[in-house]
Structure formats: structure tokens, C-alpha cells
Amino acid sequence: MDFILQPWPWYIAGPLITFVMFLLFFFGKKFGVSSNLETICAIGGAGNLVDFFKFDWKKNTWNLLFIVGTIVGGFISYQYLTPNETVAISSQTIQNLSDLGFQNAGVQYLPDEIFSIETMFSLKGFIILIGAGILVGFGSRYAGGCTSGHAIVGLSNFELPSLISVIGFFIGGLIMTWLLLPLIF
């Protein structure tokens, strides 16, 4: 049981992600999380404004249930499987974050500087959260996939479009981390 309660190492998590992917394909579906964003838009009536969203979302019910499952999984993990909230990031990372003004990096699961309630209700904090979301939603649908559909499924299937997308993920991620985060914080 102690092993379950510790943070799981990469060589356990990676193959388990593939096991999840196997189950989805075995049951005749696919592995792709960001397409759910379109499904939720369609349910919310986006088809009244943009024709694309007029598709029959009920065929994607399985994927919505998958998403509901991830929410439940997060809850179970938080309530019962994570006695210790610290994240063992490298000392260099803690130093870099401290230089950016992030206090106590790694002591909690997420930084208060972005995810605390006070930050959420500040103008700057709100713009960061909603802006990050817009970038993720817009970019993933423009590229036709996110980390699951492109980085895991696409690369496993030797897809050139996925390789290009993952290179894009890193171009964007490196620009944000190295150039923009120091300007934002």
C-alpha cells in the first residue's frame, strides 16, 4: 500500500497510460481528450452560432464519460491516495521559481501564484487563467489533437503531423517558460 501512496515513478505511469489507450481501442474507441471540448460546446448550443457544432454529440457520450471518470479519478487520488502534497521537483527548478517570485515551490501540488482563490479573483490572475485556457483550446483544435491524440497516439503511430505538432508544443512551451513567464511574473 505504501507504494501506491508514494508518487508514482515514470516507468509505472508511462506504460499505464498505454494500458488506458489499449482499453479504449480494445473497446472500439480512440484516445483523444481535446475533442471533448468540441462536444461540450455542441451540447451548450454552439451549433446555433457556428455550423461545425451541429454534429450529433450523442455519439461521443463514451468520451464524455471518460472525462467524468478523470474527474472522479482526480477526486479519489486527492482524497485517498495522496497523503503528501509535495512535488519533488529539482532544486534548480525551485531556485528558478523563487527568482520568478514563486514562494515554496513544490511544497503544494500547485502554485498559489496562479491557482489560489485570491489570484483567481484578481484581474491579472483571471486573465492568466482564462488566457491559458483559450490558448489550449484554440491550439489543440487547430492542431487536431493535444498531448493524448498527438504526443501519445500520433507518435506511437509514426504520424508526421503529430511529430510536427509536438515540435510546435515545445516551441510554444519553451517560449512561454523561458521568455514570457519572466515577463508575466
Place this chain on the structure above:
Amino acid sequence: MKNIKFLFIGILFGIVLSKAEVISWYRIFEMFKFQSFHMYGIIGSAVVTGMILFYFFNKGSIKTFQGEKINIEPKKKGFSRNIIGGTIFGLGWALAGACPGPMFILLGRGVAAIVVVIIGSLMGAFLYHAVKSKLPH
């Protein structure tokens, strides 16, 4: 309720990403700073085991539970869509420290602020389809 099994597969996925700290903002920052092998090990080992799995899918030795051949839908071709869309996604991934799966898992962990990110991601997906005819693909 034949779809109920996908709820359980999602629960497994949520627990795995949660326990491996893939959904921690700090791990994403650390990854883009190249200061730990953790995230590369996770994505890398998922891709390598995924390649082995897909080899058996393509050979036809692993079929669906109904005995059908498993075909992996090819991704849409195009350079601009992948490099530009990917870069926009990457900017958001590094800022939010979460991609679409982890957003929902964090919601399950009771992180209120992630609701704003999820609403943003829905707006982003909507916006893309509203303007896509004007974008290079």
C-alpha cells in the same frame, strides 16, 4: 449503459496522471526547463510501449473485444495547422501547466481556479471553429 466502462477507464487515467504528478504545474515548468527526466520518461515510455501495442494492432493479433481489426485513424495532413496550432497549444500548456486531460483531473481534486481555465479552453475551441476558414492549414 454499455458506455459505463469508459467511466472506469477515465478513473484509472485520472488516478495515474494524478499520482505521477503529470497534472502538477511545477512538473510542466520543470519539463520545459529540462531540469528533470520525469515527464520525458512518462511520455517516452508511453510512446515506446504504444509503438509495440500498435504493432500488434496493425498485425491484427490484438483485435477489439468484438473481434474486429483495430485501425488507428490517421491525423489530418498539413504543416501550418500542426506547427501553428501546436505552438499556440504549447504556450497555453506551459502557462496553465495543464493540457485538456489534466484540467478535468484537477477539477476532481477540487481546484476551483481550474474552472476558469476549462471555460477558457471551451471558448478557445469555439473560437477556432468560428475563424478556421480564415486560417492557414
